[in-house]
Amino acid sequence: MPRNVDNFKRRIDYLRISITDWCNLRCIYCRPRGKWKKLPHDEILSYEEIIQICHIAVRLGITKIRITGGEPLLRRNIIYLCENLSRIDKLESLTITTNGVLLKHFASKLYRAGVQRLNVSLDTLNPRKYYEITGKNMFHKVWSGIEEALLVGFYPVKINVVAMRGINDNEIGELAKLTFKYPVHVRFIELMPFLDNPEEPESRFISTDEILNILRDVGTISPVSSSNVNGPATHFRFKGALGKVGLISPISHHFCPSCNRLRLTADGKLRACLFSNTETDIKTALRSGASEEELEAIFHEAILAKPEKHSLNQVCRSSVSSHRPMVAIGG
Ligand code: SAM
Numbered sequence: 001m002p003r004n005v006d007n008f009k010r011r012i013d014y015l016r017i018s019i020t021d022w023c024n025l026r027c028i029y030c031r032p033r034g035k036w037k038k039l040p041h042d043e044i045l046s047y048e049e050i051i052q053i054c055h056i057a058v059r060l061g062i063t064k065i066r067i068t069g070g071e072p073l074l075r076r077n078i079i080y081l082c083e084n085l086s087r088i089d090k091l092e093s094l095t096i097t098t099n100g101v102l103l104k105h106f107a108s109k110l111y112r113a114g115v116q117r118l119n120v121s122l123d124t125l126n127p128r129k130y131y132e133i134t135g136k137n138m139f140h141k142v143w144s145g146i147e148e149a150l151l152v153g154f155y156p157v158k159i160n161v162v163a164m165r166g167i168n169d170n171e172i173g174e175l176a177k178l179t180f181k182y183p184v185h186v187r188f189i190e191l192m193p194f195l196d197n198p199e200e201p202e203s204r205f206i207s208t209d210e211i212l213n214i215l216r217d218v219g220t221i222s223p224v225s226s227s228n229v230n231g232p233a234t235h236f237r238f239k240g241a242l243g244k245v246g247l248i249s250p251i252s253h254h255f256c257p258s259c260n261r262l263r264l265t266a267d268g269k270l271r272a273c274l275f276s277n278t279e280t281d282i283k284t285a286l287r288s289g290a291s292e293e294e295l296e297a298i299f300h301e302a303i304l305a306k307p308e309k310h311s312l313n314q315v316c317r318s319s320v321s322s323h324r325p326m327v328a329i330g331g
Contacts, residue, residue, distance in 0.1 A: 002061055003060045003061060003300050003303070004060050004061030004062065004178070004298070004303060005303075006272075006303050006304060006306045007178075007304055007306070007308075008257075008306070008308050010257075010259060010260060011061070011260060012061070012062070012259070012260055012261070012262050012272075012303050012306065013061055013062055013063045013064060013260050014061045014062065014063075014064045014065075014066070014260045014261045014262070015054070015057050015064070015065050015105055015241065015261075015262050015263070015264060016065075016066045016068055016069060016205045016261060016262070016263045016264070017050060017054075017065060017066070017067055017068065017263075017264045018068055018069050018072075018263070018264065018265050018328070018329065019045075019050065019067055019068075019069060019070070019072050019075050019078070019081065019266060019317070020044065020069045020070040020071065020072065020074055020075045020266050021038060021039050021044075021069065021266045021267075021328040022038055022069070022070045022071065022074055022075075023069060023070045023071040023099070023135050024072070024074060024099070024101055024102075024138075025099050025101065025134040025135065025138070026070050026075065026134060026135035026136070027123075027133055027134050027135075027162075028132075028133055029164070029191055029192075029194070029250045030194070030326045031326075032199075036328075039266060039267050039287050039328075040274070041316060043266075043267045043268075044068070044266050044267060045264075045266065045267070045268045045276075045283060047077065047080060047081045047084070049268070049283070049286055049287075050081065050264075051081070051084045051085065051141050052286065053241045053264060053282060053286070053295070053296075054085055054088060054091070055088060056292065056295050056299055057262075057297065057299060058088050058089075058090050058091050060296060060299055060303075061250065062091075062262075063090065063091065063092040063093065064091075064092060064093040064094075064095070065085055065091060065093070065094050065095070065114075066094075066095045066096065066097060066119075067081070067085075067094070067095070067096045067097070068096070068097040069080070069097075069266070070266065070328070071099050071101070071102075072097070072098060073096075073098050073099065073101070073102040073103065073106050074102070078106070078110075079106075079109050079113045080269055082094065082096075082110060082113035082114060082115050083114060085114075086113060086114025086115065087114070089326075093116050093117070094114055095115065095116055095117040095118065095119065096110065096115055096117075096118055096119070097118075097119040097120075097121065097160070098118065098119070098120055098121070098145075099120070099121050099122075099134075100120040100121065100122060100140075100141070100142035100143075100145040100146060101136075101138045101141050101142055101145070102141075102145070103120065103142070103145025103146070104117070104141065104144045104145045104147075104148045107145065107148040107149040107151075107152045107154065108148070110154040111152045111153055111154060114324055116245075117155075117156070117157075117158065118149050118154050118155065118157050118158070119157075119158040119160050119185060119187075120142065120145065120146055120149070120157060120158070120159055120160065121159075121160045121161075121162075122142055122143075122146070122159050122160070122161065123161050123162050123167075123168050124139075124167075124168050124171055125139075125171060125174055126139075126171065127139035127140065129167070129168065129171075130142075132167075133167065133168075143229060146159070146182075146184070150182065150183065150184075155183055156183055156184060156185045156243055156244075157163070157182075157183075157184050157185075158177070158184070158185045158186075158187055158246070159178065159184050159185070159187065160187050160189055160193055161175055161184045161186060161187065161188050161189065161204065162189050162190075162191055163188045163189065163190065163191065163206045163208075163211055164191055164201070164204045164206065165203060165204045165205065165206050166203070166204060167204065169206055169214075171216065172188065172211055172214045173214060173215070173217070173218040175188075176188075176215055176218055176238070176245050177218065177238075178243070179237070179238060179241040179242060179243035179244060179245055180238065180240065180241045180242065181242070182242060182243060183242045183243050184242075184243045185191065185224055185235075185243050185244045185245070185246055185249070185318070186243065186244075186246070187233055187246035187248055188208060188211045188245070188246070188247055188248065189247070189248040190205065190206070190207060190208060190249050190250055190251045190252060191204055191205050191206070191250065192250055192251060192253070192274075192275075192326070193205075193328065194326045203249070207249070207251070207252040208234075208247035208249040208252060208253070209252065211247060212236075212247060215236065218238070219238045219239065220238065220239040221236045221237065221238050221239075221245070222236060222237060222239070223235065223236055224236060224237045224244060232248050232249075232250070232255040232258075232259075233246035233247060233248045234246065234247050234249075235247075243260070250274075254309065254310060255326075256309035256310060257309070259273075259306075260273075262306070263304060263329060264282075265279070265329060266328070267283065268281065268282055268283025268284075268286065269281055269282070269283070270282055270298075270299065270302035271302075271329065272302055272303065272305050272306035272307070273306060273307050273310055274310070274329060275310035276307050278305050280298060280301055280302035280305055281298075282295065282298050282299065285298055298316075312325060
């Protein structure tokens with residue numbers, strides 16, 4: 001049996017690495033108010049440690065790596081990390097998820113460092129609403145970052161939108177229409193209940209079925225196949241559009257049977273399911289001089305710890321049980 005196959009015959013070939021738990025935004029659905037404490041510097045994996053883990057991961061069958069956070073572009077020398085990861089033999093894809101605030105400065109450097117694709121999180125086209133969602137007046141910076149990314153050659157640039165009733169549901173059509181004007185993929189993501197937060201009531205949840213109905217009012221939309229068969233998004237295209245629209249349904253149509261992901265937190269824990277608190281510590285072994293074989297065994301153990309499915313659903317959202325908010329897991 002290949003060492004990246006879990007107990008439910010899923011091939012785990014996608015590693016998402018959170019390189020920092022720090023973020024320059026305070027999105028209402030992501031980061032807890034007040035009580036969140038940043039990890040101490042020495043708890044965070046160094047770039048050399050991350051690179052070592054990635055070599056092990058690729059040897060075990062990981063072919064795709066996504067760098068995320070927190071906000072990954074906040075971490076110093078991220079270009080050094082990207083250059084080193086993109087050189088790993090047999091790694092097929094290196095991508096980044098960013099809030100885009102610093103993207104204008106970094107886009108061409110990331111491109112040259114071998115990053116193949118970017119996902120930029122942007123929930124609204126309205127600067128005032130952007131402030132309400134993120135706590136920062138950064139809409140124009142993000143937008144110029146997206147333009148710069150397109151200019152330097154990233155294709156597609158994926159724009160991730162967390163859909164929230166009463167906040168941005170009236171913009172779903174406008175956001176989707178970006179695909180007519182720009183070669184972007186706009187992906188609507190169901191709101192996941194991570195925070196015990198009165199600012200994020202359950203009534204904000206919008207299912208992707210409802211989003212699809214809204215999109216049908218915007219224009220003629222047809223399903224399109226995706227090259228990424230393991231990705232969680234189902235894709236559509238408006239007639240005549242340059243880009244695609246994606247729907248990601250972690251709650252209403254969860255994709256656990258085809259989930260191919262493993263996460264590495266900034267403090268060196270391998271996490272096999274976003275919604276499960278089970279974590280496998282690889283940092284302690286790494287720092288105490290474990291051999292490559294021992295580290296491979298720990299990585300394999302993390303893969304075998306992947307649960308068959310998560311227990312979240314639309315009705316029973318209170319079952320969420322993460323001791324880490326999203327900002328600390330790496331979305
Ligand atoms: N700072 C980067 C960014 O903003 O893209 C990367 C980290 S962020 C945690 C990664 C993704 O997780 C973002 O697209 C964000 O919108 C998404 N996310 C965070 N909390 C979420 C939630 N409660 N439900 C759905 N998506 C969420």
